[in-house]
Amino acid sequence: MIRLEPELGDQALVIVAEEGNTQTVCSVNVEAQGRGVHVGQPIRDAHAMCDGLVAKSRNVLAEKRFLSILRRWAGKFSPWVSEEGRDALVVDLTGCAHLFGGEDALVAVVQDDCTDLGLSVHLGLADTRGAAWALARYAGQAAQSNRSGDAIDQEARATRSRAGKRRHWTKGGAAPVADMSRETRQNRIAGAGQTYSALSPLPVAALRLDAETTAQLGRLGLRCVGDVLGQPRAALARRFGRGLVLRLDQAMGSAPEPISPARPAHHFAVRMSLPEPIGLADDVMAGVDRLLPNLCQSLKDKGRGMRCLQVQAFRTDHAAEMIEVGLARPTHDPVRIRPLIALKVGDIDAGFGIDMLRLEAVQHEPLHERTAVGHLGAGAQARARHTKAQDIEDLIGRLGARVGLDSITRLHPASSHIPEKSAQIMSAAWSGTYDGPWPKAQGPRPVLMWKPEPLGAQDSPQLPHVFRWRGREHRRIRAFGPERVAPEWWLDDPNWRSGQRDYWVTETDRGDRLWLFFGHGATMSAGWFCQGHFL
Numbered sequence: 436m437i438r439l440e441p442e443l444g445d446q447a448l449v450i451v452a453e454e455g456n457t458q459t460v461c462s463v464n465v466e467a468q469g470r471g472v473h474v475g476q477p478i479r480d481a482h483a484m485c486d487g488l489v490a491k492s493r494n495v496l497a498e499k500r501f502l503s504i505l506r507r508w509a510g511k512f513s514p515w516v517s518e519e520g521r522d523a524l525v526v527d528l529t530g531c532a533h534l535f536g537g538e539d540a541l542v543a544v545v546q547d548d549c550t551d552l553g554l555s556v557h558l559g560l561a562d563t564r565g566a567a568w569a570l571a572r573y574a575g576q577a578a579q580s581n582r583s584g585d586a587i588d589q590e591a592r593a594t595r596s597r598a599g600k601r602r603h604w605t606k607g608g609a610a611p612v613a614d615m616s617r618e619t620r621q622n623r624i625a626g627a628g629q630t631y632s633a634l635s636p637l638p639v640a641a642l643r644l645d646a647e648t649t650a651q652l653g654r655l656g657l658r659c660v661g662d663v664l665g666q667p668r669a670a671l672a673r674r675f676g677r678g679l680v681l682r683l684d685q686a687m688g689s690a691p692e693p694i695s696p697a698r699p700a701h702h703f704a705v706r707m708s709l710p711e712p713i714g715l716a717d718d719v720m721a722g723v724d725r726l727l728p729n730l731c732q733s734l735k736d737k738g739r740g741m742r743c744l745q746v747q748a749f750r751t752d753h754a755a756e757m758i759e760v761g762l763a764r765p766t767h768d769p770v771r772i773r774p775l776i777a778l779k780v781g782d783i784d785a786g787f788g789i790d791m792l793r794l795e796a797v798q799h800e801p802l803h804e805r806t807a808v809g810h811l812g813a814g815a816q817a818r819a820r821h822t823k824a825q826d827i828e829d830l831i832g833r834l835g836a837r838v839g840l841d842s843i844t845r846l847h848p849a850s851s852h853i854p855e856k857s858a859q860i861m862s863a864a865w866s867g868t869y870d871g872p873w874p875k876a877q878g879p880r881p882v883l884m885w886k887p888e889p890l891g892a893q894d895s896p897q898l899p900h901v902f903r904w905r906g907r908e909h910r911r912i913r914a915f916g917p918e919r920v921a922p923e924w925w926l927d928d929p930n931w932r933s934g935q936r937d938y939w940v941t942e943t944d945r946g947d948r949l950w951l952f953f954g955h956g957a958t959m960s961a962g963w964f965c966q967g968h969f970l
Contacts, residue, residue, distance in 0.1 A: 447485050451478050452493040461493055465555060495521075506697060508548070512541065515696045523571075525564060527694045538624055561625035561633065564694065565686035569634055569641035569660070574623045576638060577659075630687060635661030642682045648675055660686075701737060704795040705730045712751050712788020716780050719748065722792045723776055730794050731767040740765025740802030746776060748783050749791040756783045761840045763831035763864040765800040771829055778836045831863050840864040848874050853923060853931070854938075854966070855884060878918035879940055881950045881967025886930070890963040896953050898939055904965050909943035916940060920952075940969065 447467035449460045458478040470485045482488050502518055509516045512535070515527035528541070535541040538560055549556040559570025625633035634641065637660050639652050652675075657663050663671070663683065672680050684690035705726045713719065723746065734741060742765050748756040760775045783789075831843055843863040851857055857876065891903030900911050916939035922931035936952040943949065950967035 446489050447472065447487065448489045448491065449478070449481060450493050451490045498522075512545070515694050517694050517696050519568075525567070525694055528560070542624065557623075559623050559625075562627060562630050563686055563688045564692045565643065565682065566625055566630045566634055566688075568643060569637055569686065570623045570625060573637045573641040577636065631664065634686060635659065635664065639663055642679070642686055644679065644682060648679060651675065701739060701799065703730060703733050703737075703739070703741070703799060704793060705733075706791060706793035708791050709789065712790050714785035714788050716783075719780050719783065719785075719789065719792065720773075720777060723773065723780075723794070726792060726794045727769045727773060727776075730796065731769045731772070734767040734796060734799060734802075738801060738803070739796075739799045740767050741772070741796040741799045743796070743798035744772060744776070745795045745797045746780070746783075747793040747795065748785070748789045749793070750786045751788045751790050752786055754786060756785075756789075758782050759797070761832070761835050761864065763828040763835065763840065765802050767802065771825070771832070774829075775832050775836045778833065827868070835864060851923070852877075852920065853928075854880060854920065855930075878916075878938065879969070882970045884950075884967040887952070887954075887964035887966045890951065890965055892963045894962050896937065896955075898941070898951075898953075899963065902963065904949070907945065909945055909947065909949075912942045912944055914939050914941045917953075938966075 445466065447470055448464045449467050449472060450462035451458050452461040460472060460474055460476045460478060460481050463472050463474060467481075467485060467488060472481045472485050472488065478490055482490075498521060502521065502524070506516050506518055506524055509524050509526055513526050513528050513531045515529075517525050519525045528538075532538045532541050535544055542558060542560065545558060546556060557571050559567040559572070559574060561567040561570055638649075639658060639660060639662075640649050641660055642663070644652075652658070652663065657666070663679075664687075668680055668683075671683075681690060685692045707722055707726055709722070713722070742762055744760045744762075746758045746760070750756065758776075758779045760772070760779060762772070762775070766772065831840070834843055841862060841864075844860050845863045845866060845868070846858040847861055847866070847869050849856055849859045854876075857874070857880075888904070890899075892899035892901075898911065898914055898916075902909055902911075917937035918939075919935060919937050921935045922928060934955045936954050938950060938952040941949050941951050948969035949965050950969065951963060951965050953963050954961055
C-alpha cells in the first residue's frame, strides 16, 4: 500500500471490505499486524484489540489499477509478467537473474524497490510456478495439527494453565512481519533442482488446494507437502480427485503451467506545447487541427476507432480544462470528429491563457474496414447506403454533443402482440439500424401512445356516443373496430390485469382521432380508456 497520506505512516491502519452484512479486515499494515490485528477479523474486534486503529474502506478499482502499475514496474526484471489474483504478480525470470547479479541480488532489488514504495512484499523463487507460489506464502511456516484429538503434543484443558507463556500470535493474532534479511531471502529461494526439499516441510495448503481438501488431508495425518508426495498417486486420485494430483505435478514440474503475460493496453494520445499562451476558441481549434490528424493516424495504424475523445487544455495557472466528445460509431476520420469538437470548444475557460493542448482517445474499439464488392451498380448502391449510414451517425454525434448521447434513442421491433410492447427503445449510439421489414400489427396503431387514461363514459361494452376526456366533452362522429387484444397469460403484468381489451379508432367532433378501448375487468373494474392519438 503506497503511503499517499504520510500522516498515517506510523499509525495502525487496516482496509475494510463488506462481506454480506459484516465488515471484515482485508488488509493490514505492519503496525496493525504487530498489535495483533489480522486479515479476516471483524472490524469491531480489531477496534477492541487495537486502540487508535484507522480503518479505510476498500476500493477494488483502485487496487486493480495499482496492481497494473506494479505489473509495468516488474517489467524491469522480465518481459513475462502476469497478474495473479488481486494481490500478486508472477514473473518468469528464465535467463534474467544474471543481469542483476544472481537470484539473491535480484530478490534484494525487489525488496528495496518495494520498501521505497511503502510496500511489504512476500516472494518466492523456484523452478515452477506452483513452487514459487508456495514459498511466497508459506515459507518458514510449519505444518499445524488440526487438533482433532490425535496430536501427541495436545495439552489437556486442566493443565493448560501450567503451560508456558505463549506468543501473542498463537492465541489468534497474526505473526509479526520478519525483516527480509539475507537468511530469510535464502529460505524463499529454491535452487535449481531443489523443489522437492524446499516444499516438503511446508503445509499442504501451499499446494493451492481448497479448504475442504486441506482439512481432509489433515484428518488423515497428511499435514505437510512431503507427506503427500510420499503417497501413491492412484490412491490420492481415487480419494481426492485429479485436482490434488494436478497440483502436485504443477508444483514439481511434471505438468506445464506457462505464464501468459498481460497484453499492454492501447494508449492513444498526442500533445502540443505552445510558445505563447492562447485564449481564443479559433486558436484552440488551430491546435486541434494539428493534433487530430496525428491521433487519427495512430488509431488507423492499429485498426482502432475512437468512441470518446478527451480534449485537455492546460492553463498557465497550473489548472486544466477538459471537454469530452462522444461519437455514435467508432471512427478514425478527423473530418467527422472535428465538427463535434468545435461544438464544445466554447466550454473551455482559458483563464490567463493555455500553454499546452492534449488529445486522448479515452475509449476506442476495433474498427474493421469494409470494401464494396460486386458489379458496378451493386458497388454504387452499397457506397450510397454506407454514405447514408455515415450521415445518420454524424447527425447522432452532433446531437449527442449538445444533449448527450444517452438522450438519443431509436426503436427496434419486439416479439409481442401487446401494443406498448411491440417496440423496444434502444440507445442510438450503441445500436444499429433495423434493416428487416417492420412487423405488421393486426390493426391500426397510433402515432402517440401513453398509459391508459380513464374516460367519463358509461361502463358498458357499447361504444359511447358522448364521453369526457382530459376535462373536455367529445362527441363521436365515426369509429372503426373493434380489435380484441388479450393479455400475455404467462406474465403477470399489472397494467393488463383488466383482462382482454376491445380497441376502437374513434373520430370526434373536436378533430381528434383517438384510440379507445374497453377493459372487460377480469381482475379489476371494467371501463373505457384512451391510450393513443392518431395525428
